C-alpha cells in the first residue's frame with residue numbers, strides 16, 4: 578500500500594497559487610491557511626524535509642479537512658488532497674497508541690456492535706430471481722436499514738439482488754489514518770464478493786461507491802481476486818428507464834454528496850418520478866460540513882458550514898431533503914432543527930412508491 582513518503586512528488590507539485598482558498602468550505606469559515614490544501618502542503622513539505630515533526634496541532638489541521646475534494650477539482654496541479662491527508666494522518670496514527678485505542682472502540686462498538694444492533698429492526702428480504710444478478714453492498718446504511726428498498730427498485734428493473742453480510746467499506750478508518758483497519762475491510766469485501774460468484778456490485782451510498790472503486794483502482798489492485806464493476810443504483814434505474822410513481826405529491830430537494838460522481842442520473846430520476854416535485858437548491862453540491870464521526874469535536878466550524886446549507890434547503894420550501902450518503906444524511910439530520918425531513922433517495926422512492 579502507498580505510504581506518506583510516496584506522495585513527495587505530488588506535495589512538491591503544489592505551486593502555492595492559493596486558488597484552493599476560493600473553494601475550500603473550511604477556509605471560507607476559518608480564514609486560516611493551515612486549514613486548506615496550500616497550508617497543508619506547506620506543513621507536509623516541512624515534515625518530509627525534516628524541518629517539522631508530526632504533532633497534535635498538525636494532525637488537527639489535517640483533521641479539519643472535510644475530504645470534499647473541492648480543491649482537487651479546482652487545483653491547476655490536480656493534486657488529490659484526500660489521499661495525501663489520509664496518508665499523512667497515518668504517520669500520526671502509527672505514533673500514538675491513543676489513536677489506535679480510539680479506532681479499536683470505534684470499530685467494535687460503533688461499526689460492529691452498534692450497526693448490528695440497529696440492523697436487528699430491519700431484516701433483509703429475499704429478491705426475486707432474474708437472469709441478471711448484482712451484489713448489493715449496503716455498507717453501514719444497508720446493514721442498519723436492510724435491503725428491502727434496493728430489492729424493490731432493482732427487481733422492478735428485472736435485476737436479481739444478492740445481499741451478503743458485508744462489513745463497513747472502511748472509509749471512516751482510511752480518513753483517520755488507520756490503514757490497517759481499512760485494508761482489513763477491503764480484504765473482507767474481496768472474500769465475501771468472491772463467495773457470491775457475481776462480479777457486478779451495486780450500492781446506494783456515494784462514499785461506499787468511491788471506496789469500492791478505490792480498492793480496485795488504487796489500494797487493493799494487487800490483491801483483488803478478480804475484476805468487478807461498481808455502480809450505484811441510480812445508474813441501473815436510468816439505464817432501465819425506471820420511472821417510479823409516488824402515491825401522493827411530495828416536494829423535495831437534493832443534497833449532492835461530495836463523493837457522488839453521477840448527479841446526472843440522480844437528476845434524471847428526480848425529474849422523471851411521477852408526483853415528485855423537485856427543486857434544486859442553491860449550492861446543492863457544496864459540502865454538508867460533517868465528514869464522519871471525527872468532526873463532532875469540530876462542531877463550531879462545521880455548524881457554520883452547515884448553517885449555509887440549512888438556509889439553502891429552507892429556501893426551496895421542500896419538506897424533504899434527499900441524499901445518497903450515510904454521512905451526509907446524519908449531518909443533515911443533526912443540523913436540521915426540525916425544519917425538514919432527511920431521507921436516503923432510494924429508500925424514499927421505494928417507501929412512497931404507489932403499490
Ligand code: SF4
Nearest residue numbers: 591592594595597652
Ligand atoms: S490550488 Fe493546488 S497548486 Fe494551488 S495552492 Fe492549492 S493545492 Fe497548491
Ligand code: SF4
Nearest residue numbers: 601642643645646648
Ligand atoms: S478537500 Fe475540501 S475541506 Fe479539504 S482542503 Fe480541499 S476544499 Fe478544503
